[in-house]
Amino acid sequence: MTLAPESPSMPDQSNNPVPPGSRTQNERAISAGMHKSEVGSDKSLMDRVRVREQQAMSEIFDRYARMVYSVALRVLNDSGHAEDVMQEIFFQLWRSPESFSSSRGSLGAWLLVVARNRAIDQLRQRRSAEPVDEVVLASNTNLQSEAERSIIMQKVQGIIGNLPNEQQQSLQLAFFEGLSHSEIAEKTGQPLGTVKTRIRSALTSLRKRLEA
């Protein structure tokens, strides 16, 4: 097994003067082969998806489908519905790759937020509260590699596990059950303002400790 640095600084285009959109079938096939062995960056994969390369889309699916499915399953607690949400998200990305651009954040983080929002929409049986192309997020977290994801996941679980119980509870109810602050207040018997503060404090703590 070979270990290599992650996130090459100029993936894909460093040794090919032809932009992906102008490559011939053969060049795309070679490029696809290179990516099999070199692991394409999210950006280069999305560039190839924009020129309708199914191979690139399947690589994105392989990279993030488990993550997206797991979030949907956590919210919906039903494997069939969770798969529906996952399939819809990736199919929408395939049909409208412009709905994501790197200016909207990292692809992995963006998919996580979209997966959670879509699953909550389904749970509440409501129309989508927000089009995916309006979901903009600031995240420099690199989720492209399995190893990086595992390490960050462990770290996040540790941070959330160490939050005060009441903050954990409010965050979980809002994020995974989609309860409004008034519903959480009713469920926990706490004042509305307290619930709001707890959710905000939980997110602030998470951000600070991840940045530390």
Next chain:
Amino acid sequence: MRDGQHISQEDLALYALQTLSQDESAAVREHLSECDECQAELASLRGDLAMVALSVDQKPLPAGARDRFIQKIAGEVLPASTAAKFTEPISIDRSTRRSHAGWSGWLAAAAILIVAAGLGFQVSQLRARLLEMNNRITTLEAGKSHAEQVAELLTAPSAQRVLLSAPKTRPAPSGHLVYLPLHGELILQADNLAPVPAGKTYELWVIPADGSAPIPAGLFRPDAAGNGSVVLPSIPSGVSAKAFGVTMEDAAGSKTPTAPILLAGAVPASGE
């Protein structure tokens, strides 16, 4: 809801969670459309929410989920059924039109109107498709012309070929690792590593396949040539690994890895 001139962080968090009422959401949206500062904070909050989502334990996909997706995108590219629908001839029975009068005539007229409406819809679909095909042809022709130009340049006998490389570029670091899970035995040989600052060290990690916490698998510092190794570190046996990573830690080592990962490698699916 307003905190002075801006939306309070509490309410922005609830907006990001999509748990505000419709009226409250509309008020936030209105403010966001004019406030870059609140837009930036909302984007940061969504980044935080992505990390909350990442805390979920990873579950395997349902059997066949990948195949279903691949079939779906393949079907979307070649809509054979749609093409068949477009080319299917429409038959009109003229004999029935002559043999009935009165209500049957009105019914026939209504039927014709419906067919005409259907035809009109199909015509508009065909026009849209034709436009799409024309656009694709234009794109393909542009791509072909570009590709031909590239091919001519690459094969021209008179073309000058020059190899460019960055002067004194340090070769990329890499590592070769051999792992025997059953015995908990491991050897890492890494090359071209960057020097380690004083008070720091490289640390190797085993990333278990079961999703449990990364296991520290030895500290090492490279020599002057950038070579470093870990040989038979003390690690538990029987751990199935999905990946290995190297991070930089304080000289005494760490119990949990510190991002970023400097070297990483996934165990092949076959386990070899």
